[in-house]
Amino acid sequence: MKWAFRWYGEKGDSIPLKHIGQIPGINGIVGTLLNKLPGDVWEIDEITELKQSVEAKNLELLGIESVAIHDAIKAGTDERDMYIDNYIKTVRNLAACGINLVCYSFKPIFGWAKTELFYENEDGSFSLLYDQAVVDNMDPSEMYKLINSQSKGFKLPGWEEERLIKFNSLIQLYEGVTEEKLFDNLVYFLERVIPVCEEVDVKLGIHPDDPPWELFDLPRITKNLNDLEKIINIIDSPCNGITLCTGSLGANPENDMVEIINKIGHRINFVHLRNVKFLGERKFKESAHLSTEGSLDMHAMMKALVDVGFDSVIRPDHGRTIWEEEVMPGYGLYDRAMGITYLQGLHESIVKMNG
Numbered sequence: 001m002k003w004a005f006r007w008y009g010e011k012g013d014s015i016p017l018k019h020i021g022q023i024p025g026i027n028g029i030v031g032t033l034l035n036k037l038p039g040d041v042w043e044i045d046e047i048t049e050l051k052q053s054v055e056a057k058n059l060e061l062l063g064i065e066s067v068a069i070h071d072a073i074k075a076g077t078d079e080r081d082m083y084i085d086n087y088i089k090t091v092r093n094l095a096a097c098g099i100n101l102v103c104y105s106f107k108p109i110f111g112w113a114k115t116e117l118f119y120e121n122e123d124g125s126f127s128l129l130y131d132q133a134v135v136d137n138m139d140p141s142e143m144y145k146l147i148n149s150q151s152k153g154f155k156l157p158g159w160e161e162e163r164l165i166k167f168n169s170l171i172q173l174y175e176g177v178t179e180e181k182l183f184d185n186l187v188y189f190l191e192r193v194i195p196v197c198e199e200v201d202v203k204l205g206i207h208p209d210d211p212p213w214e215l216f217d218l219p220r221i222t223k224n225l226n227d228l229e230k231i232i233n234i235i236d237s238p239c240n241g242i243t244l245c246t247g248s249l250g251a252n253p254e255n256d257m258v259e260i261i262n263k264i265g266h267r268i269n270f271v272h273l274r275n276v277k278f279l280g281e282r283k284f285k286e287s288a289h290l291s292t293e294g295s296l297d298m299h300a301m302m303k304a305l306v307d308v309g310f311d312s313v314i315r316p317d318h319g320r321t322i323w324e325e326e327v328m329p330g331y332g333l334y335d336r337a338m339g340i341t342y343l344q345g346l347h348e349s350i351v352k353m354n355g
């Protein structure tokens with residue numbers, strides 16, 4: 001198992017690699033090329049530059065999060081073959097650079113959504129919070145304004161201004177795209193990309209919906225165990241895998257996280273561990289990682305991961321903003337560093353108890 005931190009690159013992240021490298025037991029980062037738009041080919045020289053910058057600090061580039069899927073592929077328009085070809089080129093280029101893990105998601109328009117980015121907790125720390133009641137009174141374009149008004153100037157992945165400009169055409173693009181159609185479009189994509197992944201040994205991990213329920217009547221196909229089982233059954237290949245994000249799936253109390261890990265554990269290629277605290281019906285905040293701070297049993301999930309033999313890349317997910325850190329919401333150094341240390345402690349204890 002490899003312990004990672006998400007890192008947005010020298011220009012996109014306020015946390016220097018040196019500081020990440022000082023976290024005990026860390027192996028590397030999962031990175032991205034922030035200048036790449038969905039559908040672009042990632043060229044070998046650009047990937048190499050990222051890889052070398054990471055390795056210069058004695059860290060490994062353990063995977064890419066994410067290589068975004070162009071909307072033409074998700075909506076299934078005539079242009080999709082061209083963008084799938086580009087995706088395949090990117091997969092080949094990553095493999096040529098020795099990168100064998102790619103996270104992606106297949107969500108129309110909204111990759112993730114929260115209604116407060118800096119919700120103040122009783123102890124003065126800040127969390128991301130989601131409240132369905134707020135969303136119910138909004139239309140989708142207002143969601144953009146809400147998120148960007150709270151971002152404190154940080155560029156938030158998935159909420160870029162370019163996307164807002166194209167927003168109305170995006171909404172039109174997905175008109176008539178039902179859950180079934182979206183799923184069929186995922187099948188079309190995977191049938192073309194997975195054979196290449198197998199050839200060059202790149203494992204994909206699809207990221208679940210955050211929150212894991214419908215949003216503005218847009219179709220969602222990565223909400224629960226049933227959805228994820230359908231996806232891994234599209235093609236029975238270790239390359240066709242899941243990114244288990246506990247804070248995404250776990251935000252719905254109906255999702256039994258241990259059951260999910262037990263059922264699809266053999267196809268979990270990447271893990272994001274984070275805790276959430278339920279505050280009411282479809283209302284939750286992202287808490288500190290400890291089981292005692294949220295509603296999820298982190299020990300039970302870690303034990304399930306150990307028991308299914310999970311042996312890939314794992315990272316702490318969003319933390320709170322603490323100690324007056326000025327950072328992108330969810331991606332501060334301090335709370336995630338405490339989170340990873342706690343998770344490593346759980347892991348060591350479980351492995352040793354198992355003998």
Ligand SMILES: [Mn+2]
Pocket residue numbers: 207245246248272317
């Ligand atoms: Mn996640």
